Amino acid sequence: GAGVSQSPRYKVAKRGQDVAxxxxxxxxxxxxxxxxxxxxxxxxxxxxxxxEAQLDKSGLPSDRFFAERPEGSVSTLKIQRTQQEDSAVYLCASSLSTGVEQYFGPGTRLTVT
Amino acid sequence: AQSVTQLDSQVPVFEEAPVELRCNYSSSVSVYLFWYVQYPNQGLQLLLKYLSGSTLVESINGFEAEFNKSQTSFHLRKPSVHISDTAEYFCAVTPTRDSSYKLIFGSGTRLLVRP
Incomplete structure (x- = not known):
């Protein structure tokens, strides 16, 4: 079956731009x-x-980072006013409700110039 | 809080030689332990996990890891490596009673297998 997918795979943003x-x-x-x-x-x-419930957002580095999953399926991570330190690979993972094992997507490589 | 230490950032080894990738953790509560492998431009793949029972766990491709509670370690071993084993390896833990099972990762060890 299909695994976890992420898009885009690569994203280049200018400092100050918003990304999703x-x-x-x-x-x-x-x-x-x-x-x-x-x-x-x-x-x-x-x-x-x-x-659809965001139960833990303790790792979000600043209030510029926002995540949502409105229908309990697809999720979007939004970064407002991107900074150079936001450059990283963003990985998404999913698991069954009782599962310890997480399945990872290929990631989105964000480069902020 | 938990932390994971992978002291070796890179381990070069010749093909067919044995290898050990070290992982130590710190935690005041019981944890589950994992090894993930990351090939270039790919996501993380679960290699093996320790949840309970036998402290020696094995993967389908010849890797094994042993949970040592007294030494708080979960070292990864393979008796004979292949070129295709070249990848980044991450050790991770999660508290057994965590409601989400979010993972805490080490900084990774790059295994470089040379012919």
């Missing part, structure tokens, strides 16, 4: 996670959804 990154989780997966992976580092947790 999309994640399509595996069908039927209740939990959805966003992670940020800076160059040469491991992924860091940003936020977590269970269905």
């Amino acid at each position: 990154l999309r994640c399509d989780p595996i069908s039927g997966h209740v939990s959805l996670f966003w992670y940020q992976q800076a160059l040469g580092q491991g992924p860091e947790f940003l936020t977590y959804f269970q269905n």
Whole structure:
């Protein structure tokens, strides 16, 4: 079956622009996670959804970062007024409601110039 | 809070040689442990996990890891590596009683297999 998909795969934004990154989780997966992976580092947790409810957003680095999952399926991570330090790969993962195992998408590489 | 340490940023090894990638963690609560592999321009793939039971876990492609609670370690080993094993390897933990099972990752170890 289809895995987790993310779009776009690559995004170049000028400093100050807003960007929107999309994640399509595996069908039927209740939990959805966003992670940020800076160059040469491991992924860091940003936020977590269970269905449409955002239950944990403790990892969002600033109020410029916003995530939503309005219908409990597709999720969008929005970054307003992008800064150079936002340059990273943004990974989305999904899992079953009772599952510990997360399935990752290929990521979106964001470059802010 | 939890943290994961992967001391080796890069491990070069010759093909067919054994390899060990080290992972140590810090946590005041019980954790589940994972190894993920990331090939270039791809997402993370679960390699193996420890949830409970036998402390030695194995993957289908010959990797194994052993959970050592007293040393808070979960080192990854393979007795004979292939060129195709060249990738970035990440160790991760999540508290067993976490409501979301969000993962805390180490900084990764790049395994470079040479012919």
